[in-house]
Amino acid sequence: MGLLSRWLTKRAGSEERDDPQATAIVERIVGLCPSLRLARNYASRLLPAVQRTTAYLVRLVDEVPPAREANAAAWAADPYIHAFFATPDDVCPAFNRSHELNVFFNDHPAADEAFAVLGMAIDERHIFGVGQHGEATHTDVAQTTINFSDHQVRVCGESEAALRREIVLRIVDQLVLEGIARIEADTSRQDELQREKALLKTRLTILERQGAGVRSLLGSDASSNFADVARLQAQIEENDRALAQLGLKTEALERHLDVICGVLAAPDAHFYVLKSTFRLDRMNVVVAEGDTRPAQEIEFRLARLPASPEAIRVFSTVRFRRGDFAPARSTLEHAHRLI
Structure with a gap:
């Protein structure tokens, strides 16, 4: 069991007061949505869902490999850093652009390094490239390349354990x-249905009044009027059923808490990590099994983002030294220095 597991794992049968970490996360949640405090027994209802979510996330985070050192020198020595960046000169700029890393180093003047999550977009391309078959060189060889872009550093920590705790908390926030x-x-949806119901009832009232007047007496358009009334009544009944499923507005707080608990009770439905393994050469071209070209087997971890069902991001934990950090100066700061 990792350090993070020992930090967050709840002892079996313990009460809320014996699980301060989960209790702190409950308070973090109601800090994001303060109205939940008004719901009945919000803390005791949230606690089991929080414990389920944190247990799941701890398992995921414990499986993440140790942080890799990220710098220009590592590009030549570490096949992962080499795969993530096209050239050694591309490594540090990705970190220098990070506002969060800049804030971290400013807030921790004694820290010689930061532990961070490096997130990237991954693009698997099928192309025709140059390949060697025996002594012959061909320029129309079908190849698969793996490319990484949009490097982002958003979450930092003083230590690897602190970073992993922060990862869990950030995912809880996102859930x-x-x-x-x-x-x-x-x-x-409830507001829309209420407006629709009001319009339907108004239309029904108009039709019923028409049916009670001269047209009904003379038989003009009577059958179509009755059909319209029946159709509107059916629509109103369907509208009522839809509203009933959403519940009364007076019950909104209880439903809102139930929704949050439902998401947290099933975290694997909203966030998960995939593993994908490739054998890559130095140009990030996939090398098939049995091919004798030099290649490294690399296992990437891909996270599904809760807010973006279609978005998959590769991530890795890294160590970045303060000595390699050179944040770009803002235009305003540069102007002040020139004055």
């Missing part, structure tokens, strides 16, 4: 935000 998005969607 809560997904729950809030569902709440907003339900609220919008």
Whole structure:
């Protein structure tokens, strides 16, 4: 069991007061959505879902390999850093652009290095390239290349253990935000149904009044009027059923808490990590089994982002030294230095 597991794992049968980490996360959640504090027994209802989520996330984070050193020298020595960046000169600029890393070093003046999550977009391309077959060189060889782009450094920590704890907390935050998005969607749907119901009832009233007047007496358009009334009544009943499924507005807080608990109780439905293994040469071309070309087998971890069902990002934990950090100066700062 890793350090993170020992930090977050709940002892069997313990009460809320014996699980301060989970209790702290509950308070973090209601900090994101303060109205949840008004729901009945919010803490005791959230706690089991929080414990389920943290246990799941701890297992995922414990499986992440140790942080890799990221710098220009590592590009030549570490096949992962080599795969992530096209050239050694591309390594440090990706970190220098990070606002979060800049803030971290400013807030921790004694820190010689930072532990961080490096996230990237991955692109698998099928191309025709140059290949060697025996002594002959061909320029139309089908190849698969793996490319990385959009390097981002957003989460930092003083140590690897601190970074892993922060990763868990950030994912919990994102799961809560997904729950809030569902709440907003339900609220919008309820408002839409209420407006629709008002329009349907107004239309029905008009038709019924028409049916009680001269047209009904003379038989003009009576059958079509009755058909319209029946259709509108059916629509109103369908509207009522949809509203009933969403519940009363007076029950909104309880439903909102249930939505958040539902997301946290099933974290694997909203966030998961995939593993993908490739044998890559120095140009990030996939080398098939049995091919004698020099290649390194590399296992990437890909995270599905909760807020973006279609988005998959490769990530790696890294160590970045303060001595390699050279943040770009802002235009305003540069102007002040010239004055």
